[in-house]
Amino acid sequence: MIKGSAKRKYDLPDFEALLKDAKNGSEPALLKFLQCFEGLAVKLSRQSVCTDKLGEDALQIANLGILKAVRDWQEGDDIYRVAAFVTNKIRTELHTAIRRQQSVEAMESGSSQDASVKLDAQSYRAFQLSQQNRLRLWLVRECLPLLSHQQTKVIKGLLEGKTVLLIGRELHLDTRTISLHRSRAIKKLRLLLGVTA
CATH class of the missing domain: 1.10.10 (Arc Repressor Mutant, subunit A)
Known part of the structure; x- marks a missing residue:
């Protein structure tokens, strides 16, 4: 569990205030929030499966995930989990875009419905794997005090x-x-x- 002092130790931005201002329509706050997670968006959008399927659009889709995180964040949620929340939103957007792209490719190639379902299943398995890795990482962090x-x-x-x-x-x-x-x-x-x- 992250203590309150961790915020000062790592000199984190005031995400709570940023989120509140961004949700209230402040463009500077929204821009600042996007900048805070720019590196994460670039990293996730450059994963091989994303660049292969989405190309240059991957980064824009990742940024869309950040915007959706701002929209869906609820006041009172654990502010120290904001990075995990944003990561999940980015991954979800990229995963959804990849599935759509695969469906379009399957339709354009004249493949049967079974082939499209198979592509969706393959993509979903890859997404589940990333979820499992995130869960393992969370468990490791929870066990660190031991x-x-x-x-x-x-x-x-x-x-x-x-x-x-x-x-x-x-x-x-x-x-x-x-x-x-x-x-x-x-x-x-x-x-x-x-x-x-």
Whole structure:
């Protein structure tokens, strides 16, 4: 669980105020909110399946997901989950657009209805996989307080995309020690989450 002090620690924008102003029609607030999640939109729209099927439209569709997140956000919702909420909206928009594109391609190629259904099923399986990965990531974060202090710092660093070398520099530890903390943490997380493979 993220404490209130985390907002100051990571110097996050005031998403609560931004969302409120954006929902009330403030264009500067909406623009600022879009800018906050610009990197996420670019990352998700550049995934191979999105660029293959949607091309240059992928980024615009991802931005549409951000706008829908602003529209659908309810006052009183956990503001520290706003990034996950926006991510889900972007993924949903991209997934829907891909399904539509696949249906159009199937119709244009004169394929049977069975082929179209098969494409939809394949796309949906890929979407379910991404949902499963997000669920696993959420579970890992929920289990972090059960790890040792150093193990928690190492896993948090890895989740942020940092390398073992960079984490070692930040914690003033050698890479061998960081790797040891990582392997012990992963072993404990596997036990906590019931992962056998």
